[in-house]
Amino acid sequence: MKRKNEKTEDVKRWFLREAERLWPLALGSVSLRRGRCMREHCSACASGEGHASWALSGRQGRQRFSVYVPQAVAPxxxxAVEQGRQLQELMREAGQRYLASLKRARGLGREFGRKAGKR
Ligand SMILES: [Zn+2]
Structure with a gap:
């Protein structure tokens, strides 16, 4: 399918196919944080060093969130976070292709601006 003639439905199909390929998805960032443990006499915590663990954090609407990520699933x-960034790029492209398909479907071009051949 050539982009030049694609219809709104084509853009949708293309987008959903690409989005499915990108799964798993996450938005936010994965980083190491330091915290204390539950043990009563822990030398790491007593020294102030604490324990490092991974967390997925970011914003959900106006709220900040931070969720513990077990080491085993951190990669x-x-x-998923990396693919989440790719999905954002995909949506940027999808919006432009969607708009182009709407304009084609309704025969709407530029209303203002340059016209070829006229000065
Ligand atoms: Zn500890």
């Missing part, structure tokens, strides 16, 4: 979550 998967990191990957």
């Amino acid at each position: 998967e979550v990191q990957q």
Whole structure:
């Protein structure tokens, strides 16, 4: 399918196919944080060093969130965040292609601006 003639439905199909390929998805960031443990006599905590653990954090609307990520799944979550960024790029492209398809469907071009061949 050529982009030049694609219809709104084509853009949708293309987008959903690409989005499915990008799963798993996450938005936010995965980072190491330091915290205290539950043990009563812990030398790491007593020294102020604490324990490092991964967390997925970001914003959900106006709220900040931070969720513990077990070490064993940290690479998967990191990957999901990377693909989440790619999905944002995909949406940027989808919006432009969607708009182009709407304009084609309704025969709407530029109303203002340059016209070829006229000075
Ligand atoms: Zn501790």
